[in-house]
Amino acid sequence: MEYYSNYISKLIEQLTNLPGIGSKSAGRLAYYILNMNVEDVNLLADTIKEARANVRYCKECFTLSDSEVCPICANPNRNHKVIMVVENTRDLAAYEKTGKFDGVYHVLHGAISPMAGVFAEDIKLKELIVRLEKDVDEVIIATNSSVEGETTAMYISKLLKPTGIKISRIASGVPVGGDLENIDEVTLLRALEGRTEL
Amino acid sequence: MEYYSNYISKLIEQLTNLPGIGSKSAGRLAYYILNMNVEDVNLLADTIKEARANVRYCKECFTLSDSEVCPICANPNRNHKVIMVVENTRDLAAYEKTGKFDGVYHVLHGAISPMAGVFAEDIKLKELIVRLEKDVDEVIIATNSSVEGETTAMYISKLLKPTGIKISRIASGVPVGGDLENIDEVTLLRALEGRTEL
Numbered sequence: 001m002e003y004y005s006n007y008i009s010k011l012i013e014q015l016t017n018l019p020g021i022g023s024k025s026a027g028r029l030a031y032y033i034l035n036m037n038v039e040d041v042n043l044l045a046d047t048i049k050e051a052r053a054n055v056r057y058c059k060e061c062f063t064l065s066d067s068e069v070c071p072i073c074a075n076p077n078r079n080h081k082v083i084m085v086v087e088n089t090r091d092l093a094a095y096e097k098t099g100k101f102d103g104v105y106h107v108l109h110g111a112i113s114p115m116a117g118v119f120a121e122d123i124k125l126k127e128l129i130v131r132l133e134k135d136v137d138e139v140i141i142a143t144n145s146s147v148e149g150e151t152t153a154m155y156i157s158k159l160l161k162p163t164g165i166k167i168s169r170i171a172s173g174v175p176v177g178g179d180l181e182n183i184d185e186v187t188l189l190r191a192l193e194g195r196t197e198l
Numbered sequence: 199m200e201y202y203s204n205y206i207s208k209l210i211e212q213l214t215n216l217p218g219i220g221s222k223s224a225g226r227l228a229y230y231i232l233n234m235n236v237e238d239v240n241l242l243a244d245t246i247k248e249a250r251a252n253v254r255y256c257k258e259c260f261t262l263s264d265s266e267v268c269p270i271c272a273n274p275n276r277n278h279k280v281i282m283v284v285e286n287t288r289d290l291a292a293y294e295k296t297g298k299f300d301g302v303y304h305v306l307h308g309a310i311s312p313m314a315g316v317f318a319e320d321i322k323l324k325e326l327i328v329r330l331e332k333d334v335d336e337v338i339i340a341t342n343s344s345v346e347g348e349t350t351a352m353y354i355s356k357l358l359k360p361t362g363i364k365i366s367r368i369a370s371g372v373p374v375g376g377d378l379e380n381i382d383e384v385t386l387l388r389a390l391e392g393r394t395e396l
Contacts, residue, residue, distance in 0.1 A: 005264035007249040008287075014245045017238075019230050025218060027379070031288055032217050033246060034253050034262055040215075041250040045243040047212045048231060051205040052239040055232050064232055066203035089206075090225055181222070 008034065060131070062124045063107045064089045072096075072104055079103045081137040085128065085156065087111050087144055091180040095142065098185045101192065103140070106131065111148035112155055118148075120155060129159070138166040140195060144180055168195040206232065258329070260305045260322045262287045270294075270302055277301045279335040283326065283354065285309050285342055289378040293340065296383045299390065301338070304329065309346035310353055316346075318353060327357070336364040338393060342378055366393040 008030055015026035033041055057063070058070035061083075065071075072078060082103030086092050092105045108123040132139070141156055143149035157167050170191040180188070206228055213224035231239055255261070256268035259281075263269075270276060280301030284290050290303045306321040330337070339354055341347035355365050368389040378386070 005253055005262060005268075007245075007253050007264055008262060010245050011249040014242045017242075018227055020223060020226065024379070027288055027291075028218065029216055030249070031262075031286065034250060036250065038250055042247055044212045044215075045247045047205075047208050048246075049240055049243045051209040051228070052232060052234065052236055055203055055205050064203060064206060064229075066205055070203070088229065090229055093225075181225070 057107075061105045061107055062109065062127060063092055063105060077102075081135060082140065083128075083131065083136060083138070084140040084142050086142050086180070087149065087152075091142065091144070094181045094183070095188060095192075098188055098192075100189055103138075106139075108143070108152070111143055111146070111152040113148040113151070116148075123152070125156070125159070128156070132160070132163055132165060136165055138168060140168050140170065140192075142170045142180070142192075146179075170195050255305075259303045260307065260325060261290055261303060262305075275300075279333060280338065281326075281329065281334060281336070282338040282340050284340050284378070285347065285350075289340065289342070292379045292381070293386060293390075296386055296390075298387055301336075304337075306341070306350070309341055309344070309350040311346040311349070314346075321350070323354070323357070326354070330358070330361055330363060334363055336366060338366050338368065338390075340368045340378070344377075368393050 011030045011033070012023065012026045015021055015029050016023055021029070033044075036044075054066060055064050056068075058065040058073055059068055060073035061070060063070050063072070067074075073080075079102050083106050084092075084095065084101065084103055085106045085108060086095070087108050087110060089107055092107060095101050095105075106124070106128050108125065108128075110118050110123040112118060112120055112123065128139075139156070139160060141153045143152045143156075153169055157169070160167050171193070209228045209231065210221065210224045213219055213227050214221055219227070231242075234242075252264060253262050254266070256263040256271055257266055258271035259268060261268050261270070265272075271278075277300050281304050282290075282293065282299065282301055283304045283306060284293070285306050285308060287305055290305060293299050293303075304322070304326050306323065306326075308316050308321040310316060310318055310321065326337075337354070337358060339351045341350045351367055355367070358365050369391070
């Protein structure tokens with residue numbers, strides 16, 4: 001492309017690698033970035049690098065965290081005997097925004113999806129089992145109500161049955177096929193209240 | 199936000215500063231970036247920095263360029279006596295993609311919009327006048343067919359009238375209210391062919 005500089009072409013190429021950004025959006029973003037102050041651009045780039053370099057998995061719940069143990073797991077006022085299992089950190093954030101759940105979380109980083117080549121051993125399930133060796137009263141399964149999320153919920157419930165720990169599933173107040181993070185807080189709370197034992 | 203790490207919060211904040219990216223998209227992007235390889239993340243960040251650090255305005259046409267003079271202005275096979283005036287580099291790219299325009303460009307970096315506080319002196323108009331001291335046969339005004347683009351076209355045509363240089367406007371084959379970059383090549387070419395003298 002003679003009409004675009006190499007730097008712009010490379011920038012557009014990098015941006016189109018990101019999810020939900022097509023070549024047109026990438027062009028618009030690149031053009032915007034090139035018209036920003038140098039300081040602001042460097043801040044953006046450094047923030048990206050630093051976030052990736054410093055964010056790690058919490059060694060307890062495996063959410064993305066700045067510290068070895070995330071603030072939720074490190075909080076003695078949370079009920080560490082109730083573990084809510086979610087697919088990812090954004091789903092954790094969705095429940096945290098309701099401000100009404102005082103237990104802790106377990107982040108699976110995915111859901112079982114044989115079609116996509118994601119099996120039980122590819123998500124943080126072994127790590128959940130290890131946590132149940134401590135004193136746990138209830139495991140609330142809050143995976144999405146998609147096919148993968150339901151499959152994962154069923155798998156976990158069968159896996160944990162022998163432990164005798166109470167296992168529950170958030171109610172199907174959550175619309176079928178929806179992603180947790182897009183759902184309003186009232187619906188999220190109704191789903192939590194209406195959870196049924198598996 | 200206790201549930202997000204500081205690094206993630208900062209990253210989301212930076213990403214929401216970009217056009218067309220709301221807090222939900224920013225969260226999705228941030229999460230995606232944090233799950234990328236460190237090398238890929240560094241490449242993304244470095245590409246952003248390098249593009250901003252190295253891209254400058256072509257000293258002839260003011261398009262975004264890697265070099266002091268852009269490849270189009272430096273090309274002796276282009277007709278340097280025909281200048282197409284566009285609002286920005288993406289509009290230039292839209293006409294370049296047709297492969298049928300062999301003249302050169304002049305990039306205004308904006309359009310006159312008193313409502314938005316953009317006046318004639320805020321866009322690269324003085325620079326266009328300077329270029330007309332050389333031997334120029336025609337100035338084709340290819341600003342968008344929005345209110346701002348039409349205003350700019352009228353302003354330029356009045357400004358250049360005394361020079362006696364032929365001034366034309368791309369035909370209104372371009373849908374009113376549309377942005378040049380979103381228009382198909384056939385329509386762009388029809389608009390070029392049907393240009394009328396002002």
